[in-house]
Every structure is written in structure tokens, then in C-alpha cells.
Amino acid sequence: MEIDGILKAEAKTATLQPSRVILSRATTSRERISQKTSPPVDRETASPLAEIFMPEDIEEGFPILRKELSSAINDLIEEWKSSSKLVSHGLRPATTCLIYGLPGTGKTRMAMQIARELGLPVVLARLDGLISSFLGTTGRNVANLFSFANRYECILLLDEFDAVAKVRDDPHELGEIKRVVNAILQNIDTRREIGVTIAITNHEQLLDSAVWRRFDVRLFIPPPSFEERVSIINCYFSDIGTSEETVKFLAWLTEGLTGSDIEVMATNIKRHRILRPTVDLLGALKYYSITQAGRSVYRYMELLEKSSSQMAVMMNEARDLQLSQKQIGMLLSVSQSQVARWIKENSKLTDHAK
């Protein structure tokens, strides 16, 4: 409560100040980061406050997202590329961006690709690990981090940004934390005129409106849909040459999983099959499901270990799949007539139940 009051007071003083927006700063040249530039450090422990990534070292490839989202992100990149044009028209480019969504949906990957596209180095600070160092030094490290990011031409990436919110709830840290959180927020505001800041969080519900409002752009990255999972599977399974129906089957099985989950699954399956060449995809999938116990999202995969008949029935009924009984049989390593029998038995059962 108290913190909210302080934030509001702070927001008010910000609006009371004359609106002397120093837009020209956005276009003045700043120093370039080179391979030799060392990241800012904590003065006492000498531990780095951020990691630096040069754009040419960032592996190419945006996460696979729905078309509308990808194209909005492209537009945003265009806007950032043309920021001097906006400034010359007296407009402030949108420079603060919050990316949120479940863990593993590709948020960090996307932020890194944006930097790569813009040809700018990334100054990456993971706030969850840093907050304690911020506390010990009463905000001095916050100033170090931002003055570094403001001095150089770069994108400042604040990953695990919700760490800011989590510590705000800690009653023991109240006095100190107020200073740190306010220092971070004020620094984000000051940086608006200087360069792009991207914050990333898996827990946007922890951020209160005072924090939320500070971002010009907010992007939600949802878990992948069936179609997106098809593309993700095509990407990560490409080297084991999977047929169209296998890809659809895998996309169906992975409902509820993220891009990162699918990437991990592909790696596991490839490993399993290299060491056991006689095991087919289904066998590898069963093994994977068993060794991933306790993950409630694996709704279909768990069936795989238990009952092929139930699996066949569900695959037959799944709208997205549109597979023939023959294809279902091939995927489950049983004959078409077996699949037909299972489906018939099941419809008899459901008829009885009616």
C-alpha cells in the first residue's frame, strides 16, 4: 500500500515537470559496444550486472508465432529503425516494451532476434539474480547498470522482470526495496528518450498498474496453437524426416506444450532413437512420456503408455487431425482393421451409455 502511494506521488511529480522532452537525445550518437567492452560490475564483488551479446553472435531465427503477432513485431522493428524520422516529426518513438507469457513461449528468443534485426548489441540483465545485489548496495548497482546502457548504443533487456514485484511483497525488505524499485522505474523512464528497453516476465499478474503503465508497448506471447505446433515440429524434427501425418499426430499430442517443451522433446526423442535404432517413434514417445512424469499438460501423451485403443478413438475424433483409420493404425503400429474394431467397440459402448 505504502509503496503504491509513493509510486503515485512520484508519477505526479513527473507530470508536473515542464514537458521539456529532449527528443534530440534519441538521435545523438552514443558510444558503440565492441567485443572488448566489459559489462558493468558490482564494485564490491566485481560480479557482472549484465551480459553483453553482439548482434552478429545471436543465432538467427524468430520463434514461430501466429501471423498477426509476427507482423506486429515486424512493424515495431520498422518503427524502431525509423525512430529518427518520427523524432523529426516531433513524435517520441515507443521505446519501452513489456513482453509477457508462459515460460518457454519464446519471449527471450524474440527479444534477442529484435536486437539482431536492429543490428544492436543487447545488454541483458536478469533481475531475479540481480535484485539482491541491488539491495546490498542501496540502488547503486541500478545506477551502474542504467548508466552503462545509456552510454552505449544498445537494447537494454530486463529479463525476469517480475523479480521487482516479488520482493516488493517481502515485509522485511520494505524500506530498501522501495528505493530499489523506484530507482529501477525512474531509470526506465529516463531511458525512454535514450534507447529501447525491453522487459520480460512470466508473471505479468504480479506487476501492478504503476509498473504496467510505464510500457509503451505490451506484447503477449501465447502458447502455440495446433497450426503453430505443426510448424514448430517441422522445424525441430526436420532431421528425422517425419511424414505429414506424423507431424500432425505430434502436434495433436503436444497440446498445451510450449515451443521450448517441444524443442526439448525433439532432442530427447532423437537421443533415444540414435542409441536404440530399433525403437520406432511411438516407442520413443512412450519412453519420453514415462520420463516426464507429473506434468499435467501431457494430456494425450499419458494415454500413449496406457491404452492404444483409447488413443485410436481419440485420434479418430480429433478435429484438427483428420486422419484415416489406416494412418492411425500406422502411427500406433497396429492394423487398420484393429483400429476399425476399436472405434466400433467404442461407439457401441457410447450408444449403450445413451
Ligand SMILES: Nc1ncnc2c1ncn2[C@@H]1O[C@H](COP(=O)(O)OP(=O)(O)O)[C@@H](O)[C@H]1O
Ligand atoms: N514459438 C517458438 N518457436 C520456435 N522455438 C521456440 C518457440 N518458443 C520457444 N522456442 C524454443 O525454446 C527456447 C527457449 O525459449 P525462451 O525464449 O527462453 O522462452 P521464454 O523466454 O518465453 O521462457 C527458444 O530458444 C527456442 O529454441
Ligand SMILES: [Mg+2]
Ligand atoms: Mg526467458
